Amino acid sequence: MLLPGATLGVLGGGQLGRMFTIAARTMGYRVVVLDPDFTSPAGQMADEHLCADYHDRNALQRMGETCDAVTTEWENVPAESVEFLAQRCTVAPSAAALGVAQDRLAEKTKAHEFGCDTAPFANIEDAGDLVHAWSVIDGPALLKTRRMGYDGKGQIRVNSLDELVTAHEQLGFVPCLLEGFLPLEREISVVLARNVRGEIAVFPVAENQHRNGILDISIVPARVPEAIDRKAREMASRIAQGLDYVGVLAVEFFVLQDGRIVFNEMAPRPHNSGHYTLDACATDQFQQQVRALAGLPLGDPRLLTPVVMVNLLGDVWMHGPQWLELLKHPGVQLHLYGKAEARQGRKMGHYNCLAPTVEDALALALTTRAAIGIQD
Numbered sequence: 001m002l003l004p005g006a007t008l009g010v011l012g013g014g015q016l017g018r019m020f021t022i023a024a025r026t027m028g029y030r031v032v033v034l035d036p037d038f039t040s041p042a043g044q045m046a047d048e049h050l051c052a053d054y055h056d057r058n059a060l061q062r063m064g065e066t067c068d069a070v071t072t073e074w075e076n077v078p079a080e081s082v083e084f085l086a087q088r089c090t091v092a093p094s095a096a097a098l099g100v101a102q103d104r105l106a107e108k109t110k111a112h113e114f115g116c117d118t119a120p121f122a123n124i125e126d127a128g129d130l131v132h133a134w135s136v137i138d139g140p141a142l143l144k145t146r147r148m149g150y151d152g153k154g155q156i157r158v159n160s161l162d163e164l165v166t167a168h169e170q171l172g173f174v175p176c177l178l179e180g181f182l183p184l185e186r187e188i189s190v191v192l193a194r195n196v197r198g199e200i201a202v203f204p205v206a207e208n209q210h211r212n213g214i215l216d217i218s219i220v221p222a223r224v225p226e227a228i229d230r231k232a233r234e235m236a237s238r239i240a241q242g243l244d245y246v247g248v249l250a251v252e253f254f255v256l257q258d259g260r261i262v263f264n265e266m267a268p269r270p271h272n273s274g275h276y277t278l279d280a281c282a283t284d285q286f287q288q289q290v291r292a293l294a295g296l297p298l299g300d301p302r303l304l305t306p307v308v309m310v311n312l313l314g315d316v317w318m319h320g321p322q323w324l325e326l327l328k329h330p331g332v333q334l335h336l337y338g339k340a341e342a343r344q345g346r347k348m349g350h351y352n353c354l355a356p357t358v359e360d361a362l363a364l365a366l367t368t369r370a371a372i373g374i375q376d
């Protein structure tokens, strides 16, 4: 067990690393961040910022010597770097768990193994697999790159074999999954923490709405039947247990129009759809990440108030953000990530709307969104 005063490391210096760093330092830990960007959001907050590439052996050596335990804020850190560190200090989640979450085929195969439904899918290693994959799915489908896809990037909708062939070329002939296109009723996610003793703390289910493939708002509690809510938490817990996972894990599900719930994907780290926990839960997802990494007992994940989280993308900066339109509301909590440059679609911050009912929280979210110029 690592107590306050120990040194924790995080691979990746984006907003997730920043919020981990803030939580860890608040709890009395020292924090080392590895990120190649000199201005990284987490580097600004850390005791030490190793400004180097994720493959840099000197930086990794230093990280391994200085840190008692290291985690990640990004699933695509090179496996060799994680293994190199694991020989020098505690690393959680493990390289094996990261490996599963990096690959859509591996994560869907594991999800099946742990008893979760998924969309029908067919693997495409290379162009030779296209005809067979189309014959398996045989209908409207999504072609998704197996690796490195995020925020709706690396995926193309296809309606015929011809379109599939063109889409595969557009994606650069990389290994892909062809997934049956499902009739979605809603999208939900579960964030949980699991520690080395196998204790699990599950946060309330979030209902997520996306725009242009990027998370727009999360509504909590999710407006789903109790049975769906319970099943989502159970499925996420089963996955964490099955992977012997240590850390914070986010699992995204689809609720279908016929009431079924299917696994979509997982992220081996805190998640954008868990940012509501920062202001609305007894313990937030970053404190939980610190506790899990340090081998501590987990905190109470209980929801203290209904909440709606709104993402702030760089688009809002294009006409000068009207912060007072948010801050004049006592129920709004603003979080900005300290990014130097605002670009369209770039996640710059978020805010949480707290209210006595989920309907009131949603109304506050929609009014304030409109007031700062986010258009539907």
Ligand code: AMP
Binding pocket: 119, 142, 149, 150, 151, 152, 153, 155, 179, 180, 181, 182, 183, 184, 187, 210, 213, 252, 264, 265
């Ligand atoms: P993903 O990168 O897998 O999270 O997909 C991005 C978004 O595409 C999801 O949030 C869904 O809105 C949509 N989507 C992904 N897979 C499917 C599917 N099999 N059927 C219908 N919609 C999907």
